[in-house]
Amino acid sequence: MKINKEIVKFLFAGLIINAVDFSVYYMLFHFISFGISKGISFTCASMVGYLLNKYWTFKHNQPSYAEVGRYILINILALAINVLTNQGILNVRPGAVGLALVIATVSTGIFTFVCFKWWVFRTLLK
Numbered sequence: 610m611k612i613n614k615e616i617v618k619f620l621f622a623g624l625i626i627n628a629v630d631f632s633v634y635y636m637l638f639h640f641i642s643f644g645i646s647k648g649i650s651f652t653c654a655s656m657v658g659y660l661l662n663k664y665w666t667f668k669h670n671q672p673s674y675a676e677v678g679r680y681i682l683i684n685i686l687a688l689a690i691n692v693l694t695n696q697g698i699l700n701v702r703p704g705a706v707g708l709a710l711v712i713a714t715v716s717t718g719i720f721t722f723v724c725f726k727w728w729v730f731r732t733l734l735k
């Protein structure tokens with residue numbers, strides 16, 4: 610039952626994280642370039658995501674620099690999976706932007722949940 614609660618919290622955290630990403634991006638691109646705006650918004654969303662997932666979704670309160678490194682690595686891999694999946698779908702079905710977005714998002718979500726749960730925020734036995 611614990612994993613079901615974590616999945617629900619992970620999905621809700623994802624909504625908040627995306628809201629931060631979109632909001633920061635929208636506020637910034639009026640004043641600075643799209644690329645810099647997106648880089649800043651993605652970074653802000655990643656920081657919010659780390660805090661939400663660490664302390665709320667997975668309740669992992671131990672401080673750890675290694676954990677931060679694992680989180681960053683998984684987010685870099687998730688970004689690559691998201692972009693490559695999106696592009697792969699569009700290569701096969703040009704114009705299927707909505708389908709590509711959904712499949713890329715779901716694939717990335719599953720990947721990050723599994724990695725966060727069993728690697729990034731794992732609880733070490735004492």
